[in-house]
Amino acid sequence: MADTVQAAPARSRRARGAQAPEPKTDAAAPDAAPPAADAGTLVGYYRQMLLIRRFEERAARAYTEAKIGGYCHLNLGEEATVVGLMAALRPTDYLFTNYREHGYALAKGFNAVAGGSGGSSPHQPSRAERVMAELYGRSTGVSKGWGGSMHLFDAEARLLGGYGIVGGQVPLAAGAALAVSYKGGDEVVMCQMGDGTTAIGAFHESLNIAALWNLPVVFVVINNGLGMGTTVESSAAEPELYRRGAAYRTESLRVDGTDVLAVRDAARTAVERARAESKPYLLETVSPRLKGHSVVDPARYRSKEEKEALKAADPLARMALELEEAGILSADDRDRLDAEVTAEVDAAAAFADESPAPEVSTLFDYTYATPVPGELRRLPADPVFGS
Amino acid sequence: MATVTYRQALRDTLRAEMLRDENVFLLGEEIGLFEGSYKITEGLLKEFGPRRVRDTPIAEEGFVGAAIGAAMLGLRPVVEIMTINFSLLALDQIVNHAAKIYGMFGGQASVPMVIRTPGGGGQQLGATHSQNVELFYSFIPGLKVLAPSTPAEASAMLKAAIRDDDPVLFLENLALYNTRGELPAAVEDVEPAEIGRAAVTRPGTDITIIGYSRMARVASEVAETLAAEGVSAEVVDLRSLRPLDRQTVVDSVRRTGCAVVAEDDWLTYGIGAEIAATIQEGAFDWLDAPVRRVAMAEVPLPYAKSLETAALPSAESLLTAVRATLRATGRITPGTDATSPRPALEPVR
Numbered sequence: 001m002a003d004t005v006q007a008a009p010a011r012s013r014r015a016r017g018a019q020a021p022e023p024k025t026d027a028a029a030p031d032a033a034p035p036a037a038d039a040g041t042l043v044g045y046y047r048q049m050l051l052i053r054r055f056e057e058r059a060a061r062a063y064t065e066a067k068i069g070g071y072c073h074l075n076l077g078e079e080a081t082v083v084g085l086m087a088a089l090r091p092t093d094y095l096f097t098n099y100r101e102h103g104y105a106l107a108k109g110f111n112a113v114a115g116g117s118g119g120s121s122p123h124q125p126s127r128a129e130r131v132m133a134e135l136y137g138r139s140t141g142v143s144k145g146w147g148g149s150m151h152l153f154d155a156e157a158r159l160l161g162g163y164g165i166v167g168g169q170v171p172l173a174a175g176a177a178l179a180v181s182y183k184g185g186d187e188v189v190m191c192q193m194g195d196g197t198t199a200i201g202a203f204h205e206s207l208n209i210a211a212l213w214n215l216p217v218v219f220v221v222i223n224n225g226l227g228m229g230t231t232v233e234s235s236a237a238e239p240e241l242y243r244r245g246a247a248y249r250t251e252s253l254r255v256d257g258t259d260v261l262a263v264r265d266a267a268r269t270a271v272e273r274a275r276a277e278s279k280p281y282l283l284e285t286v287s288p289r290l291k292g293h294s295v296v297d298p299a300r301y302r303s304k305e306e307k308e309a310l311k312a313a314d315p316l317a318r319m320a321l322e323l324e325e326a327g328i329l330s331a332d333d334r335d336r337l338d339a340e341v342t343a344e345v346d347a348a349a350a351f352a353d354e355s356p357a358p359e360v361s362t363l364f365d366y367t368y369a370t371p372v373p374g375e376l377r378r379l380p381a382d383p384v385f386g387s
Numbered sequence: 388m389a390t391v392t393y394r395q396a397l398r399d400t401l402r403a404e405m406l407r408d409e410n411v412f413l414l415g416e417e418i419g420l421f422e423g424s425y426k427i428t429e430g431l432l433k434e435f436g437p438r439r440v441r442d443t444p445i446a447e448e449g450f451v452g453a454a455i456g457a458a459m460l461g462l463r464p465v466v467e468i469m470t471i472n473f474s475l476l477a478l479d480q481i482v483n484h485a486a487k488i489y490g491m492f493g494g495q496a497s498v499p500m501v502i503r504t505p506g507g508g509g510q511q512l513g514a515t516h517s518q519n520v521e522l523f524y525s526f527i528p529g530l531k532v533l534a535p536s537t538p539a540e541a542s543a544m545l546k547a548a549i550r551d552d553d554p555v556l557f558l559e560n561l562a563l564y565n566t567r568g569e570l571p572a573a574v575e576d577v578e579p580a581e582i583g584r585a586a587v588t589r590p591g592t593d594i595t596i597i598g599y600s601r602m603a604r605v606a607s608e609v610a611e612t613l614a615a616e617g618v619s620a621e622v623v624d625l626r627s628l629r630p631l632d633r634q635t636v637v638d639s640v641r642r643t644g645c646a647v648v649a650e651d652d653w654l655t656y657g658i659g660a661e662i663a664a665t666i667q668e669g670a671f672d673w674l675d676a677p678v679r680r681v682a683m684a685e686v687p688l689p690y691a692k693s694l695e696t697a698a699l700p701s702a703e704s705l706l707t708a709v710r711a712t713l714r715a716t717g718r719i720t721p722g723t724d725a726t727s728p729r730p731a732l733e734p735v736r
């Protein structure tokens with residue numbers, strides 16, 4: 001097992017060629033050698049990554065079938081980052097994300113849930129079912145159909161929402177961490193964002209505030225190389241994004257986001273520092289996105305060669321190979337897992353399909369938490385006063 | 388009953404609410420050591436310490452967003468934004484996040500926070516420091532927008548705002564801070580106001596004058612002047628700009644048969660426009676004259692005193708509009724400012 005863990009970074013650098021980031025840090029190196037992961041843990045990570053992959057493929061298909069509307073941003077290529085990050089959190093830790101969030105909603109707290117991602121009994125819908133139902137706009141969705149792909153929220157999992165305004169979630173995460181420290185709790189808040197977000201004012205304001213106030217928040221920049229079609233190099237004066245931590249005296253680290261164990265170990269360092277010292281941390285994971293910005297984006301801004309090269313960056317294929325080479329997961333085992341996960345995703349789609357749309361009579365239920373008597377509850381053609 | 392300033396009412400209420408609920412805390416620029424740009428938070432850092440009274444960097448978007456995040460976890464932040472002009476830097480957080488979180492996530496998280504912020508012209512502060520942009524916030528479902536005009540209202544509404552589970556924009560007007568009024572009880576015992584209710588602050592029969600914040604006070608002055616001339620003006624103080632209490636406005640206009648709306652911001656697309664439309668929808672048949680609106684001149688507010696004074700609505704400008712409306716109804720005779728006997732109020736059908 002230890003061999004597998006040790007070997008992973010070397011193989012990853014070869015596989016990704018020019019895209020390979022050297023692990024970089026402005027902080028001290030992680031205190032100890034990363035703990036070895038047992039076979040069960042590794043297979044668990046692989047299964048989660050596979051679930052995200054199959055879920056996203058299914059979401060893309062459902063989108064083309066017009067079962068999913070609006071925008072739909074996928075985690076394809078970012079599975080190792082998602083699973084590695086989530087593996088570093090306790091179930092009681094909080095998570096804020098942006099709109100590229102399906103994977104996070106599936107994986108938050110997965111390592112605490114027996115049997116992976118939740119049961120599939122009809123009375124207790126699984127996480128995958130509730131997330132898919134949200135994408136379908138159904139009342140059984142995690143946000144009751146009010147959020148859609150960009151606004152998943154799961155109070156139980158302490159996923160405090162996906163946000164669609166680039167950078168909008170970053171101050172919220174700092175504030176949640178403020179509440180944790182105000183109450184004297186030991187939870188950590190993780191805030192996921194894309195590379196493009198680091199140019200937004202809210203990012204800088206939040207890092208400054210979090211450092212000044214010693215807030216237990218881990219800012220995670222998923223550097224997938226692009227904000228829509230704009231490259232990091234053309235939008236960031238300092239494209240090594242983790243270095244921005246220095247401006248706020250915040251420890252920071254860059255990690256290979258296609259290596260689930262590297263991400264998990266870096267995230268553990270970040271999370272535990274935040275927890276133990278009540279200090280923010282900036283983590284950058286380099287994880288190329290395999291497809292377009294959203295389902296409908298054919299990514300014409302990428303050259304053919306680039307698209308070819310991306311195949312080598314596929315974290316799922318890479319982990320499969322590593323597990324096979326280490327004798328942990330045979331091709332047969334993999335097929336069996338795949339069938340299992342595919343069935344789970346099929347069930348999620350079926351659940352979403354069969355779930356009811358929210359009743360129109362509930363349209364005015366969520367304007368205010370403290371309702372106001374006499375508040376205007378008018379449909380477009382209704383008169384304001386009587387009829 | 389004690390006579391207090393609007394400023395004192397706010398300060399005492401903040402203090403009382405902090406004593407009452409450990410989850411209530413303050414944050415904003417210069418509210419601690421400096422004791423507030425307008426001294427609303429005077430003495431509070433000394434009494435409660437930096438955990439409860441938190442000075443922020445000049446980062447409106449950042450600290451307003453942080454307050455929203457803290458509120459999502461159950462704290463009750465009361466944010467001071469130095470003036471409403473600077474709230475524009477936090478517009479994304481207020482409009483896209485504070486207002487939307489409850490609905491967007493199907494009611495799973497609420498944002499029980501208050502943003503206190505003063506506004507208003509008349510201090511020769513120039514174009515970027517003299518605006519009333521409450522309209523931007525009043526436009527947005529999910530927010531509650533309050534604009535009390537007296538110390539008693541300020542206290543009752545601030546209590547209601549702090550105890551409410553939704554984000555509340557609490558608008559103060561610089562011109563009101565030193566005005567005085569009586570509190571109905573010791574500040575700890577002031578009853579929280581009912582959010583979303585307008586008040587008929589002065590009953591009358593000849594005309595309805597509708598205002599909020601500073602202009603509600605000006606409306607009361609004008610009503611006083613008119614009373615001396617034998618005209619009975621009813622004053623409606625909106626107090627809550629969202630939710631808006633249309634019924635109280637319409638009921639009043641149905642009684643008086645005419646109305647003037649007074650607001651301390653620009654006319655076009657404004658709050659006065661909304662009130663005028665409301666009257667049209669709810670009291671058209673009762674109207675004896677068109678609804679008039681009194682608002683700021685539509686310019687970036689100039690610095691020069693002569694220009695600034697001319698641009699802002701005042702008791703004189705409101706009085707002019709009220710008299711013109713009364714003349715149009717025949718309630719006062721053209722050419723005089725004296726009243727004529729009031730004609731019977733038959734609805735025009």
Ligand SMILES: Cc1ncc(C[n+]2csc(CCOP(=O)(O)OP(=O)(O)O)c2C)c(N)n1
Pocket residue numbers: 098100164165166167193194195196197198222224226227228293
């Ligand atoms: C403030 C703002 N500006 C622009 C957009 C439109 N937009 C949506 S996603 C996106 C790219 C963001 O890139 P990045 O932060 O790197 O995240 P990624 O999509 O790579 O996950 C843009 C410009 C937006 N949603 N919000």
